[in-house]
Amino acid sequence: MSITVSNVSKSFGDFHALKGIDLEVPSGELVALLGPSGCGKTTLLRIIAGLETPDTGNILFNGEEATNRHVRDRQVGFVFQHYALFRHMTVFDNIAFGLTVRPKKTRPSKKEIREKVHTLLKLIQVEQMADRYPAQLSGGQRQRVALARALAVEPQVLLLDEPFGALDAKVRLELRRWLRRLHDEIHVTSVFVTHDQEEALEVADRIVVMNQGKIEQQGTPSEVYDRPATPFVFDFLGNVNLFQGRVHEGTAKMGGLVVETPEHAGTRNAPAVGYVRSHDIEIERIPFDTASLAAQVHGVVTVGPLVRVDLKLPGNVEGIEVDLSRDVADRLDLKVGELVYARPRKVRVFTDDYVI
Numbered sequence: 366m367s368i369t370v371s372n373v374s375k376s377f378g379d380f381h382a383l384k385g386i387d388l389e390v391p392s393g394e395l396v397a398l399l400g401p402s403g404c405g406k407t408t409l410l411r412i413i414a415g416l417e418t419p420d421t422g423n424i425l426f427n428g429e430e431a432t433n434r435h436v437r438d439r440q441v442g443f444v445f446q447h448y449a450l451f452r453h454m455t456v457f458d459n460i461a462f463g464l465t466v467r468p469k470k471t472r473p474s475k476k477e478i479r480e481k482v483h484t485l486l487k488l489i490q491v492e493q494m495a496d497r498y499p500a501q502l503s504g505g506q507r508q509r510v511a512l513a514r515a516l517a518v519e520p521q522v523l524l525l526d527e528p529f530g531a532l533d534a535k536v537r538l539e540l541r542r543w544l545r546r547l548h549d550e551i552h553v554t555s556v557f558v559t560h561d562q563e564e565a566l567e568v569a570d571r572i573v574v575m576n577q578g579k580i581e582q583q584g585t586p587s588e589v590y591d592r593p594a595t596p597f598v599f600d601f602l603g604n605v606n607l608f609q610g611r612v613h614e615g616t617a618k619m620g621g622l623v624v625e626t627p628e629h630a631g632t633r634n635a636p637a638v639g640y641v642r643s644h645d646i647e648i649e650r651i652p653f654d655t656a657s658l659a660a661q662v663h664g665v666v667t668v669g670p671l672v673r674v675d676l677k678l679p680g681n682v683e684g685i686e687v688d689l690s691r692d693v694a695d696r697l698d699l700k701v702g703e704l705v706y707a708r709p710r711k712v713r714v715f716t717d718d719y720v721i
């Protein structure tokens with residue numbers, strides 16, 4: 366089932382939590398709502414679910430008006446960060462719950478319910494745990510059971526609010542891969558809230574980046590990562606260095622960086638900022654042919670598979686961070702205090718009215 370969010374706004378008192386949101390979720394897609402704490406992701410999810418009503422705007426399911434449809438008639442399944450499994454029920458009964466409480470007319474037979482629950486137990490890979498109680502499961506297993514419970518009633522839409530937020534990093538990583546594979550099998554239209562950019566980039570078909578109640582950009586993971594539309598998106602999706610400067614008659618000059626720009630970009634000597642990801646910078650001991658920035662090594666620290674180098678540059682008070690692979694760092698064997706040259710491989714320039 367497709368979801369259309371059309372011009373949705375929501376305020377709490379005089380705080381504008383959502384400001385004119387327009388969003389299309391095509392049937393069968395897995396979409397991530399990504400943004401910092403308080404940007405309105407959960408409020409938007411709750412409005413799609415029918416747990417909250419928008420002040421203005423509409424929600425459509427498969428093109429049909431559903432803004433005032435009751436939550437129980439929306440055919441949505443939920444999974445939240447804090448697993449709300451029934452403590453006094455076994456895994457089996459938790460998953461079966463939504464089916465057993467149906468009115469007699471639409472309730473499947475006991476045999477059908479048993480078969481359905483076993484299919485789901487297999488899908489979430491906890492077949493041998495049907496008789497356990499939630500307290501006897503790990504956090505990751507509980508979240509998988511919560512997902513199976515949501516899926517048991519065959520929802521048309523699955524809404525997940527930071528479903529792995531309370532789990533440790535390793536389990537989180539396993540579960541998000543598992544969720545991706547599960548979605549590839551069942552293709553239920555899903556909206557997934559997260560503030561973790563890696564999670565969104567790895568799991569989602571499409572990412573909707575939100576900031577202060579608005580959508581900054583939406584697109585495939587590679588679109589938003591490789592072609593961020595705004596400085597906010599650039600910054601939010603990874604480690605970034607800023608080079609402040611000005612653009613004038615076709616050239617942006619930013620703290621030693623020089624980038625050719627279209628003639629019409631900021632011809633009034635407008636401020637310009639160059640954004641460079643920390644893994645898009647090379648370091649050598651001799652100057653590069655082009656765009657060499659002289660710098661001093663200020664710090665070197667190993668972070669898992671990477672070595673993070675802090676450089677001080679004349680004209681860039683904040684300094685810059687460079688992520689090198691371990692091989693390159695081993696070859697260079699940089700020492701704090703020595704002089705080197707840096708060269709950005711990719712620069713994206715934002716001016717007041719232009720992105721290059």
Ligand SMILES: Nc1ncnc2c1ncn2[C@@H]1O[C@H](COP(=O)(O)OP(=O)(O)OP(=O)(O)O)[C@@H](O)[C@H]1O
Nearest residue numbers: 377380382400401402403404405406407408409560
């Ligand atoms: N019922 C409410 N009453 C008053 N303010 C609310 C209410 N619900 C949300 N807000 C406010 O609206 C803003 C958006 O909240 P929301 O929960 O949608 O953000 P979020 O992006 O999901 O953040 P987080 O990642 O921290 O959950 C926040 O500033 C929050 O304090």
